Amino acid sequence: MDILNAIVALSNFVVIPALAYGAQLALGALGVTLIYGILRFSNFAHGDTMAFGAMATILLTWWLQSLGVSFGALPTALLALPFGIAVTALFVLGTDKVVYQFYREKKVKPVVLVIVSMGVMFMMNGIVRFIIGPDDQNFADGARFIITARDFKEMTGLDEGLAFKTTQGITIVTAIIVVALMFWFLNRTRTGKSMRAYSDNEDLALLSGINPERVVMITWIIVAALATIAGVLYGLDKSFKPFTYFQLLLPIFASAIVGGLGSPIGAIVGGFVIAFSEVTITYAWKKVLVYMLPEPLEPSSLVQLLSTDYKFAVSFVILIIVLLFRPTGIFAGRSG
Amino acid sequence: MTLPLRNVLLFGLVFLLIIGVGFLQGWNVALGIVNMGLISAIMALGVNMQWGYAGLFNIGVMGFVALGGLAAVLIGMPPVTEAWAAGGARVLAALAIGAATIAAAVYVWQHMARGWLRTGLLLALLIGGFFIYRAVFDPAVAAIEAVNPAGTGFLGGLGLPVLMAWPVGMALAAGAAWLIGKTALGLRSDYLAIATLGIAEIIIAVLKNEDWLSRGVKNVIGIPRPVPYEVDLQGNPDFVARMQSLGADPAAGSAIVVKLAYAALFLIVLAALIWLAEKALNSPWGRMMRAIRDNEIAAEAMGKDVTKRHLQIFVLGSAVCGLAGAMMTTLDGQLTPGAYQPLRFTFLVWVMVIVGGSGNNFGAVLGGFLIWFLWVEVEPLGRLLMDVVTAGMADGSWLKAHLLESAAHMRLFTMGLLMVLVLRFSPRGLIPER
Numbered sequence: 001m002d003i004l005n006a007i008v009a010l011s012n013f014v015v016i017p018a019l020a021y022g023a024q025l026a027l028g029a030l031g032v033t034l035i036y037g038i039l040r041f042s043n044f045a046h047g048d049t050m051a052f053g054a055m056a057t058i059l060l061t062w063w064l065q066s067l068g069v070s071f072g073a074l075p076t077a078l079l080a081l082p083f084g085i086a087v088t089a090l091f092v093l094g095t096d097k098v099v100y101q102f103y104r105e106k107k108v109k110p111v112v113l114v115i116v117s118m119g120v121m122f123m124m125n126g127i128v129r130f131i132i133g134p135d136d137q138n139f140a141d142g143a144r145f146i147i148t149a150r151d152f153k154e155m156t157g158l159d160e161g162l163a164f165k166t167t168q169g170i171t172i173v174t175a176i177i178v179v180a181l182m183f184w185f186l187n188r189t190r191t192g193k194s195m196r197a198y199s200d201n202e203d204l205a206l207l208s209g210i211n212p213e214r215v216v217m218i219t220w221i222i223v224a225a226l227a228t229i230a231g232v233l234y235g236l237d238k239s240f241k242p243f244t245y246f247q248l249l250l251p252i253f254a255s256a257i258v259g260g261l262g263s264p265i266g267a268i269v270g271g272f273v274i275a276f277s278e279v280t281i282t283y284a285w286k287k288v289l290v291y292m293l294p295e296p297l298e299p300s301s302l303v304q305l306l307s308t309d310y311k312f313a314v315s316f317v318i319l320i321i322v323l324l325f326r327p328t329g330i331f332a333g334r335s336g
Numbered sequence: 337m338t339l340p341l342r343n344v345l346l347f348g349l350v351f352l353l354i355i356g357v358g359f360l361q362g363w364n365v366a367l368g369i370v371n372m373g374l375i376s377a378i379m380a381l382g383v384n385m386q387w388g389y390a391g392l393f394n395i396g397v398m399g400f401v402a403l404g405g406l407a408a409v410l411i412g413m414p415p416v417t418e419a420w421a422a423g424g425a426r427v428l429a430a431l432a433i434g435a436a437t438i439a440a441a442v443y444v445w446q447h448m449a450r451g452w453l454r455t456g457l458l459l460a461l462l463i464g465g466f467f468i469y470r471a472v473f474d475p476a477v478a479a480i481e482a483v484n485p486a487g488t489g490f491l492g493g494l495g496l497p498v499l500m501a502w503p504v505g506m507a508l509a510a511g512a513a514w515l516i517g518k519t520a521l522g523l524r525s526d527y528l529a530i531a532t533l534g535i536a537e538i539i540i541a542v543l544k545n546e547d548w549l550s551r552g553v554k555n556v557i558g559i560p561r562p563v564p565y566e567v568d569l570q571g572n573p574d575f576v577a578r579m580q581s582l583g584a585d586p587a588a589g590s591a592i593v594v595k596l597a598y599a600a601l602f603l604i605v606l607a608a609l610i611w612l613a614e615k616a617l618n619s620p621w622g623r624m625m626r627a628i629r630d631n632e633i634a635a636e637a638m639g640k641d642v643t644k645r646h647l648q649i650f651v652l653g654s655a656v657c658g659l660a661g662a663m664m665t666t667l668d669g670q671l672t673p674g675a676y677q678p679l680r681f682t683f684l685v686w687v688m689v690i691v692g693g694s695g696n697n698f699g700a701v702l703g704g705f706l707i708w709f710l711w712v713e714v715e716p717l718g719r720l721l722m723d724v725v726t727a728g729m730a731d732g733s734w735l736k737a738h739l740l741e742s743a744a745h746m747r748l749f750t751m752g753l754l755m756v757l758v759l760r761f762s763p764r765g766l767i768p769e770r
Contacts, residue, residue: 042526099756111393111525115690116759118683122752125679129745246679250537253530261526301474305466309545316534323523323531 006291008160012149013287018272018279020168020237023175026271027230028248029255030182030264031223037199037262038219039100041113046227046252048124049092051245053228054235055132056091057084058139065141073143074170077232084232089224095120096220104216121246128242137240142166160291167236178229179268182222186264191218199262251278254315258322260329269330274315282308343698343767350705357713364588367595369712374602375664377704380688381609381697382656387686388695388769389617390649391629393525396516396532398681399539400654403512404505404661405671406543406550411501412559412666413493419483419548424491426476427548430469437465480548490551499562502605502662509658510651512539517650521643536682543673550671557670563597566590598667605663606701609656613697625649626695657685679748684711687751691758693765702767710754711747718746 028050035043043049060080064070071079099120103113146169149161186192198205198215206212231245238244255274259266284302293299306313322329354373358366379397386392441461448454481489512535520531543550550556569575569590579589616622628635628642636642665671684707692703722743729736758765 042529099760102760111391112759112763114393114526114529115686116756118686119752119755119759122679122683122687122748122755124752126745126747126749126752129748130742133742134745243677247537250530250534254534257527257530307545309541310538312534312537312541316531316538319534320519320531323527324519327523327527 002291005158005160006288008152008156008158008162009287009291012160012162014276014279014283016162016164016168018276020171020233021279022272022275023171024230024234024237024271025248025251025255025275026268027175027178027226027233028252029259029267029271030179031226031230032252032256033259033262033264033267034219034223034226036256038195038215039104039113041110041117042253042261044114044117044249045121045124046223047245047247047249048121048128048242049088049224049227050231050234050248051128051240051242052091052124052231053084053088053224054231054240054245055128055242056087057081057228057232058132058137058235058240060084061139071142073166075140075142075167075236077139077236078170081229081232085225085228088228089221092220092224093217096216125242125246132242134242137235139240140167140236160287165237167233171233171237174229174233178226182226182264185222195219250312251275251315254319257319258329260331263329263331266329266331273330274318277318278311278314281305281314282311343702346702346766347698350702350709353709354705357709361716364591364595365712367592367599369709371595371598371602371667372664372712373705373708374599374606375660375667376685376688376708377701378602378606378609378660378663379657379685380692380700380704381606381613382653382660383685383689384653384692384694384697384700385613385649385656386653387689388700389622389625389629390646391525392521392646392650392653393529394532394650394653395529395678395682395686396534396536397657397685398676398678399532399536400509400513400657401661401664401681402536402539402543402673402676403508404501404658404663405665407505407508407658407662408498408501408559408665409550409556409671410493411496411504412498413556414495416483416488416490416492419480419488419491422483423476423479423548426472427480427491430473430476433465433472434469437461437469440465477546477548488551489554490548490556497562498560498666499601501666502659505658505662506655507658509661510655513651513654514647517647521646521650533678533682536678540673540676543671543676550673553674555670555672555674559665559669559671561669562601562666563594566594569593602663602667605659610697610701617697684751687755689765690755691765693767693769695769696765696767699765699767699769703765706766707751707754710750714747714750715744718743718750721746 028046031049032043032046035041035046057077057080060083061075061077064076064080069079070076099116100113103116143166146164146166147162149163152162153159184192186196194205194210195215195218197208198210198212202212205215234245234248251274252271255270256267257270258273259268259270282304284304286299286301286303289303290298354366354369357369379401382400383394383397386394441458444454444457444461448457480491483489516532516535520528523531544552546552547554566587567590570586575590575593576586579586582589617625624635624640625645627638628640628645632642688703688707689700690703691707692701693699719740722739726736726739762768
């Protein structure tokens with residue numbers, strides 16, 4: 001019985017939150033890694049692209065809500081999501097035309113593009129704050145829980161409750177669907193194959209008649225979709241605040257690099273590695289250990305290795321360890 | 337137009353802009369811009385050393401600036417003797433235990449043969465060390481933070497003149513930079529960027545959470561000043577008489593005199609730094625740095641130790657950022673860890689360097705002044721613009737209220753726009769590298 005309670009407590013406080021967070025990071029890291037693979041630079045504006053996508057979706061959600069439209073138990077934001085993606089895709093395509101295309105044609109060094117993306121980051125950040133303001137915005141509606149802690153206790157008769165939030169469920173399900181679609185697209189369709197070819201060897205791809213501008217355009221559209229979905233899921237699960245999205249840049253890049261920049265599978269694995277490490281190291285283990293250990297060994301302190309404010313330190317340390325011992329990431333990404 | 341003349345004109349323009357602020361918004365505001373402009377120029381010099389001379393991509397400027405700020409607290413604040421008695425020695429002991437653990441782990445890693453024995457020993461050392469460290473550290477911290485938490489609750493500083501914090505800030509930042517450089521400098525530029533971004537966030541997290549050290553989000557206020565206080569000046573009959581003979585209000589005059597005193601101090605530092613940086617840039621060492629930046633492989637083939645030189649310039653540039661951070665905290669008279677934001681303290685400095693001209697010290701200085709001026713002035717200008725835009729709208733309409741309220745966020749957009757425009761049309765900046 002104690003073992004079961006320990007497992008439930010562990011799932012409730014560690015596994016489920018880390019799964020949801022990991023899915024959000026993985027979607028963000030997929031976007032970063034795609035841009036790196038196709039456009040060959042680290043896009044510092046990605047966090048703010050996520051914020052922009054989430055903002056577009058939130059505005060549409062509010063409009064739908066004001067019309068009285070709802071999605072039953074699911075949040076209305078899911079209905080608004082496709083439109084949010086479309087708006088964000090148009091926005092990043094515009095950015096590409098106005099800003100990045102010039103440098104691509106001049107074939108500048110990647111680091112110049114990184115600095116340009118810093119400028120874009122400032123502008124996007126400004127636009128998002130200008131439109132929706134710097135404050136917290138709440139846009140989740142529908143049912144709050146799939147299972148509440150109390151229902152779970154009544155159902156199973158255990159002492160520990162297991163709460164499963166709707167947003168967590170949606171995050172995990174959506175992430176699985178999106179990732180499956182992504183891999184189907186990259187591995188099975190002609191366009192996806194041409195994207196991989198372009199990423200592997202640009203010259204050879206051009207020689208075989210692949211239109212680079214089309215590849216770039218499709219990449220931006222996919223990145224916009226991934227960023228918007230990641231942004232909306234994160235906003236539903238936690239809350240929307242432009243500054244938080246900017247701060248997500250660090251764990252997202254850590255995920256992409258740990259997995260191997262340029263490798264889509266790596267981005268997903270990296271996202272979950274970072275999320276699980278962050279949550280397990282900043283979780284207070286007392287409750288689980290009390291169930292697991294015999295009485296004399298029970299801990300008196302919280303058994304929290306690091307306070308939650310140091311979660312950045314966790315992503316950072318994992319990043320450094322991976323880079324020191326396996327500089328191309330877990331799934332050997334590009335190193336040059 | 338010859339280049340030097342153009343540069344003089346550019347500096348003259350910024351000077352005129354600030355004079356203009358003096359006439360329109362008052363000399364107090366103008367001097368405020370000058371003081372922060374001087375500090376910004378020093379930060380930009382530091383980043384310019386790393387990026388402009390050597391091509392190192394450091395986006396952890398905020399961390400080094402914050403370490404400089406911590407130095408101002410550790411040197412300038414009077415010590416809290418009760419807190420020292422309660423747990424000072426124990427905290428130091430805990431930190432020593434932590435350092436010894438890491439040193440022992442590194443020693444084992446380097447001196448034992450690969451294998452299960454080494455892995456096991458390492459894990460035992462690290463895990464055991466961590467728990468011993470926490471066992472000593474946690475109660476000591478609790479004891480220190482229990483001493484008058486509303487007033488102090490931290491160890492305080494050494495109570496030395498705050499000017500001594502400036503070199504100490506440099507040293508702290510340099511030490512941190514050395515540690516980071518040792519681990520991360522071998523990596524590609526993007527990786528170094530992310531690593532520095534991470535370390536900056538960690539430094540801020542430490543300042544926010546380690547209340548025993550920096551009071552955390554409770555902020556340290558009232559750091560002693562290197563210049564007289566306004567109140568003392570106003571109470572000084574000599575000063576009041578002199579102000580009145582000049583026909584100035586003593587209260588306003590005292591504020592200006594204090595700001596001028598700071599400006600003089602900062603100007604001395606900036607002048608010395610520019611002189612040193614110019615000497616270095618035009619020496620064989622500077623040429624070597626640029627050679628490494630432009631072609632690492634060729635430089636290595638010529639027998640230059642690229643990794644060592646990178647570490648050297650990384651430490652130097654970070655030390656300059658630390659100096660600027662210590663100066664800024666001295667100017668503010670307070671350390672507010674919550675106020676350190678990467679957009680303001682890292683990326684804005686990058687805008688300064690890029691817009692001013694990377695690789696050129698005078699460019700970086702110009703960028704520091706110009707961008708700081710815009711950072712301060714875009715907000716009122718934005719409000720003005722919004723007033724004009726919304727003039728025709730009905731009062732009380734939500735759009736009007738929203739636009740007026742959002743004017744404050746235009747500065748981020750403007751900075752980004754400026755950066756993108758400069759990168760597009762004048763990629764070498766306003767004062768290009770010679």
